[in-house]
Amino acid sequence: MSAEATDVPSVSLEIDDIQSGALRPRPSPYVGKFFVLRVDDRRDGRAMLRRLLPAVDGGLAGADPDHDAWASVAVTHQGLRALGVPRDSLDSFPLPFRQGMAARAELIGDVGESDPARWEPPFGTSDVHLVVSALSPDAARLEKALERVRTAYQETSGVEVIWQQDIRQLPTGRTTLGFRDGISHPGIEGSGVLGTNPQEAPLKAGEFILGYPDETGNLPPMPQPDVLGRNGTYLAVRKIHTKVAAWRQYLTKNTSSPEEEALLAAKMIGRWPSGAPLTLSPDHDDAELGNDPRRNNDFLYRENDDRGFRCPAGAHIRRVNPRDADIIGAARLHHIIRRGTTYGPPLPEGVLEDDGADRGLIGVFIGAHLDRQFEFIKSEWVNDGNFIGYSGEKDPVAGHHDGTGSVTIPQRPIRRRLQDMPSFVVTRGGEYCFLPGLRALRWLSELDT
Amino acid sequence: MAAMGGATQSAQPERPGRTDGVAGEFTVFCRIKPGHADELREVLDELMDAMGTGDRAALRQIGTLHDARHVIFDNDTQLLFASVFDGSWDTYIDDFATTVVGERFDRVFSHTEGFPGVKDPNVKEWFVAQQEPALVFVSSYPDLTVKQIWKDQRVNEAFQAVLDSSEFQAALENPANKELLASPAFQKLLDQAAG
Numbered sequence: 001m002s003a004e005a006t007d008v009p010s011v012s013l014e015i016d017d018i019q020s021g022a023l024r025p026r027p028s029p030y031v032g033k034f035f036v037l038r039v040d041d042r043r044d045g046r047a048m049l050r051r052l053l054p055a056v057d058g059g060l061a062g063a064d065p066d067h068d069a070w071a072s073v074a075v076t077h078q079g080l081r082a083l084g085v086p087r088d089s090l091d092s093f094p095l096p097f098r099q100g101m102a103a104r105a106e107l108i109g110d111v112g113e114s115d116p117a118r119w120e121p122p123f124g125t126s127d128v129h130l131v132v133s134a135l136s137p138d139a140a141r142l143e144k145a146l147e148r149v150r151t152a153y154q155e156t157s158g159v160e161v162i163w164q165q166d167i168r169q170l171p172t173g174r175t176t177l178g179f180r181d182g183i184s185h186p187g188i189e190g191s192g193v194l195g196t197n198p199q200e201a202p203l204k205a206g207e208f209i210l211g212y213p214d215e216t217g218n219l220p221p222m223p224q225p226d227v228l229g230r231n232g233t234y235l236a237v238r239k240i241h242t243k244v245a246a247w248r249q250y251l252t253k254n255t256s257s258p259e260e261e262a263l264l265a266a267k268m269i270g271r272w273p274s275g276a277p278l279t280l281s282p283d284h285d286d287a288e289l290g291n292d293p294r295r296n297n298d299f300l301y302r303e304n305d306d307r308g309f310r311c312p313a314g315a316h317i318r319r320v321n322p323r324d325a326d327i328i329g330a331a332r333l334h335h336i337i338r339r340g341t342t343y344g345p346p347l348p349e350g351v352l353e354d355d356g357a358d359r360g361l362i363g364v365f366i367g368a369h370l371d372r373q374f375e376f377i378k379s380e381w382v383n384d385g386n387f388i389g390y391s392g393e394k395d396p397v398a399g400h401h402d403g404t405g406s407v408t409i410p411q412r413p414i415r416r417r418l419q420d421m422p423s424f425v426v427t428r429g430g431e432y433c434f435l436p437g438l439r440a441l442r443w444l445s446e447l448d449t
Numbered sequence: 450m451a452a453m454g455g456a457t458q459s460a461q462p463e464r465p466g467r468t469d470g471v472a473g474e475f476t477v478f479c480r481i482k483p484g485h486a487d488e489l490r491e492v493l494d495e496l497m498d499a500m501g502t503g504d505r506a507a508l509r510q511i512g513t514l515h516d517a518r519h520v521i522f523d524n525d526t527q528l529l530f531a532s533v534f535d536g537s538w539d540t541y542i543d544d545f546a547t548t549v550v551g552e553r554f555d556r557v558f559s560h561t562e563g564f565p566g567v568k569d570p571n572v573k574e575w576f577v578a579q580q581e582p583a584l585v586f587v588s589s590y591p592d593l594t595v596k597q598i599w600k601d602q603r604v605n606e607a608f609q610a611v612l613d614s615s616e617f618q619a620a621l622e623n624p625a626n627k628e629l630l631a632s633p634a635f636q637k638l639l640d641q642a643a644g
Contacts, residue, residue: 215547216543216546216547216568216570217568218568218569218570221570328511328512328513328541328544328596329512329541329544330543330544330547330548332547333543333544333547372543376540380540386471386513386535386536386594386596386597387512389596389597389600391471391594391596391597
């Protein structure tokens with residue numbers, strides 16, 4: 001983890017007022033929990049927030065970032081209303097957040113199996129008010145953080161926990177699909193958070209935190225009053241089920257040896273299971289490279305992999321983070337912080353039949369602009385391919401395929417084309433949340449409406 | 450209040466303008482600042498000259514623009530900008546603003562009334578206010594994006610070059626290739642090669 005302040009800030013971020021859940025990188029290993037709460041009484045809701053405040057952490061890690069736990073509290077637009085936030089303030093939030101994730105389903109590709117009508121309750125309903133999460137390197141410390149959180153809501157009658165989900169890193173350190181994740185993290189000016197790609201300049205703080213200039217030179221749209229917006233950010237929280245058996249079956253069906261299978265999977269992801277990027281290791285996995293945080297994200301595409309013969313332009317990691325690749329538009333305007341965390345039991349190695357278990361990830365996608373970051377990435381980069389010259393093609397792993405899609409893998413003499421792609425992921429639910437700064441949380445807890 | 454505030458609104462703010470297949474038209478009428486018509490004409494001449502010398506880098510950079518025109522009319526009082534984009538014109542407007550394309554937009558529209566600047570957060574709303582949606586918009590190639598057209602052009606040029614090569618003639622006459630030549634997919638290719 002590279003969270004220590006070694007760069008010279010050009011803007012002064014009020015880092016201790018920013019919730020740790022925004023900028024603090026995920027530990028590895030990690031264990032954690034998500035709660036969804038419904039606020040039935042605004043006064044009780046605020047009382048709970050007041051009790052919760054001492055348990056909510058701000059800022060980055062201390063001297064030893066891997067040895068503590070932190071809790072975060074995020075609020076949906078309905079949650080702000082349930083807490084009694086005045087109408088003019090509610091109306092000052094950007095449209096996507098006001099509408100909520102379910103209302104944006106068509107735009108972001110939550111269709112078919114992922115349609116909000118089929119989401120797991122309470123997602124997509126008006127009951128999702130607060131999303132509280134805790135993350136820790138180990139179970140003992142997590143329990144301490146959770147105890148503080150539980151104390152806050154258990155003593156409050158008008159607030160109810162209506163959904164919870166345990167998450168933890170699998171013993172392999174990999175996702176349910178079998179790949180190391182959590183590798184790429186953008187650098188953020190003035191925050192002390194160093195990017196994991198030394199070849200990319202840090203992004204303006206306003207790409208991630210409200211109240212500071214962003215990459216366009218403007219301030220991100222600020223909800224009012226100022227005290228509520230400042231040092232806040234937005235989260236797209238999603239529960240994504242992974243169809244691990246279908247993934248393995250597809251790979252087996254379309255290859256004729258374990259080596260081919262590993263290569264095809266890597267071509268779809270853009271990395272090998274160890275995390276080694278195809279652009280740096282095109283022919284085989286390289287565990288030493290994958291395990292080395294100084295090298296496993298130290299690459300660009302344009303100079304050595306422009307055509308995508310190593311990492312296809314359509315591979316998952318290249319679509320969602322095209323770096324300097326030749327694409328339509330300006331990639332710097334479409335970065336997010338990704339914090340994927342795994343839930344459910346792993347499907348044992350070698351098993352090709354679905355065991356019916358629910359497994360996947362709780363994905364938290366963080367940025368100051370839901371529309372030109374999370375939603376743009378979903379609509380232009382994940383669920384279309386015109387930006388890389390493959391109009392109509394989708395992300396092989398994260399795209400919502402309907403069984404008819406194709407995926408192009410550049411190779412000589414002729415490209416490989418995967419046909420009749422099935423979906424390997426299903427959205428089980430999600431919501432747009434506002435992650436207020438600590439002062440803003442206090443302001444919310446002290447509302448008098 | 451239990452109902453979701455905007456749940457009944459459409460996902461995207463409604464952008465006017467007609468679409469046909471993958472492309473949409475974007476037509477705006479702007480009032481030219483009094484006395485600015487000649488300066489504007491100079492800017493447009495410069496842009497046109499740059500195109501004349503083959504400088505299409507800006508168009509490549511956009512990658513979604515089929516065509517565009519600027520017309521000064523109504524006694525030097527109005528500017529028409531008519532264009533056709535893949536998808537919606539505003540999807541990439543923030544992106545364009547950070548490039549040379551944005552500079553060009555600024556140079557042109559700064560001679561029109563009320564233009565806030567291409568980097569202004571409200572520039573989309575300003576354009577929408579000047580926009581007049583077409584009553585008719587049709588495309589002869591509704592399935593093709595600009596990116597695909599470029600690719601198709603490169604493929605066809607390469608294909609024609611193959612047809613012109615003596616090696617290809619020889620391959621056609623080689624009995625070893627009989628099976629390939631007879632396959633339906635290759636027959637389709639040969640059908641295009643015939644004329």
